Amino acid sequence: MTTDTLQTGSVAANKLAKRLRRLTGQAIGDYQMIEDGDRVLVCLSGGKDSYTMLDMLLYLQKKAPISFEITALNLDQKQPGFPEHVLPEYLAGLGVDYRILERDTYSVVRDKIPEGKTMCGLCSRLRRGILYRYANEHGYTKIALGHHRDDIVETLFLNLFHGGRLAAMPPKLRSDDGANVVIRPLAYCSERDIEKWATLQDYPIIPCNLCGSQENLQRQNIKQMLTEWERASPGRTETMFRAICNVQPSQLADVNLFDFVGLVAGDTASAANQPDEPSRQKTSTSPLYFHPRQGSGTA
Numbered sequence: 011m012t013t014d015t016l017q018t019g020s021v022a023a024n025k026l027a028k029r030l031r032r033l034t035g036q037a038i039g040d041y042q043m044i045e046d047g048d049r050v051l052v053c054l055s056g057g058k059d060s061y062t063m064l065d066m067l068l069y070l071q072k073k074a075p076i077s078f079e080i081t082a083l084n085l086d087q088k089q090p091g092f093p094e095h096v097l098p099e100y101l102a103g104l105g106v107d108y109r110i111l112e113r114d115t116y117s118v119v120r121d122k123i124p125e126g127k128t129m130c131g132l133c134s135r136l137r138r139g140i141l142y143r144y145a146n147e148h149g150y151t152k153i154a155l156g157h158h159r160d161d162i163v164e165t166l167f168l169n170l171f172h173g174g175r176l177a178a179m180p181p182k183l184r185s186d187d188g189a190n191v192v193i194r195p196l197a198y199c200s201e202r203d204i205e206k207w208a209t210l211q212d213y214p215i216i217p218c219n220l221c222g223s224q225e226n227l228q229r230q231n232i233k234q235m236l237t238e239w240e241r242a243s244p245g246r247t248e249t250m251f252r253a254i255c256n257v258q259p260s261q262l263a264d265v266n267l268f269d270f271v272g273l274v275a276g277d278t279a280s281a282a283n284q285p286d287e288p289s290r291q292k293t294s295t296s297p298l299y300f301h302p303r304q305g306s307g308t309a
C-alpha cells in the first residue's frame with residue numbers, strides 16, 4: 011500500500027485513521043498525558059506531524075468521557091517567506107481555538123550562528139523557551155508536541171552514537187524549571203502512517219527550512235540508517251521502540267539505576283536480587299485509551 015493508492019473513505023484509509031486514533035489514545039492513557047480539566051496547548055508548526063496531532067486530539071476530545079480544552083498555537087518565527095495566512099485560515103476553518111505568536115527568533119539565530127552552520131539547535135531552544143513561557147503565563151496545564159515514534163528512536167541513536175548516553179525522547183516530561191508538563195501524544199505512531207494520513211488529509215504543509223538551514227546532519231544520517239534497517243527488516247523500528255518501553259536496569263551497567271554493589275549470592279530478599287520492575291503499566295486504564303474491542307478498530 012502506498013500513499014498514492016489511499017483514497018478518502020477507502021478501507022485502507024479507514025484502517026489508517028483507526029490505527030492512528032487508537033495508538034494516540036493508548037499513548038495518552040499509558041502515560042496519563044491528559045486528565046479531566048486539563049488545558050492543552052497544542053503546538054502547531056505547519057508540518058505533517060503537528061497537523062496530525064491536532065486532528066487526533068480533536069477527535070479524542072469529542073469521544074473521551076473527560077473534559078479538556080484544546081488551544082492550537084503557532085509561533086511565527088519570522089522566517090523569510092513564511093506564509094502567515096495559511097495557519098489562521100486553516101484553524102479558523104476547523105473552528106478550533108487558536109493563537110498565533112509572532113517572535114523574530116529568525117534574526118536572533120542568523121545573528122548568533124555563523125554562515126553555513128546548522129541553526130536548528132538554537133532555533134529550537136528559543137522556540138521552546140517562548141512556548142513554555144506562554145503556557146505558564148496563560149495557565150495551560152499541558153504542552154503537546156508532535157514528535158512521533160520514529161523521532162523517539164532517532165533520538166535514542168543520536169544519544170547512543172554521539173552523546174554516550176542511553177536516552178531517548180520521553181512521551182511525557184516535566185520541563186527543567188518544573189513549571190510545565192510536555193506531552194507527545196503521537197509517541198506510538200509511525201512516521202510512515204503520519205505521512206500517509208497527512209497526504210490523505212491534504213494539509214497545507216509549511217516547510218521548516220524556509221530559514222535556509224540544513225537539518226542537523228547527524229540526525230539525517232541516523233534517519234537514513236533506520237530507513238535502511240527498516241527496509242531490510244520490516245518492523246525493526248517498532249521492535250526498537252518497544253525496547254525503549256521495556257528497560258531492564260539489571261542488564262545494563264549504570265550503578266545509579268541498579269544496586270550492583272549490594273548484589274550478593276543467596277540473599278533473595280535483597281533489592282539487588284529482585285527482577286527489574288516494569289517501568290509502566292502495560293495496559294492503560296485511562297478513559298482516553300480506546301481498546302480495539304471497544305469499537306475503535308484495529309489495523
Ligand code: SF4
Nearest residue numbers: 129130133218221223
Ligand atoms: S529548519 Fe529553520 S526554522 Fe526549522 S528548526 Fe531549523 S533553524 Fe528553526
